[in-house]
Amino acid sequence: MADCLYCDSQDVRKNGKLTSWGQRWKCVSCHKQFSTWWARDTYSPEFKQKVVDLYCHSPANAREVLKTYGISSRTLVEWKKNHLPSCDKCEE
Ligand SMILES: [Zn+2]
Numbered sequence: 001m002a003d004c005l006y007c008d009s010q011d012v013r014k015n016g017k018l019t020s021w022g023q024r025w026k027c028v029s030c031h032k033q034f035s036t037w038w039a040r041d042t043y044s045p046e047f048k049q050k051v052v053d054l055y056c057h058s059p060a061n062a063r064e065v066l067k068t069y070g071i072s073s074r075t076l077v078e079w080k081k082n083h084l085p086s087c088d089k090c091e092e
């Protein structure tokens, strides 16, 4: 599953096949189409680590990170929650 990149709705449908560059989705709520870099459940721990690192430690680039990797802000907030306790660079 994926969250909509535009409205964060979880009511999205697969729109086309999974390709080498990712999965296309269509949001049922706002009707926008977007693609994710990979299907969500294939994110590796290393990939999450890298993205969370960019997201948390370079706040100026946060939006860029979301767009580049096709990850919704809801997903990143989840990842950040898991990241915080183990990071000494981040403040509460
Ligand atoms: Zn949407």
Ligand SMILES: [Zn+2]
Pocket: 056, 057, 083, 084, 087, 088, 089, 090
């Ligand atoms: Zn951190």
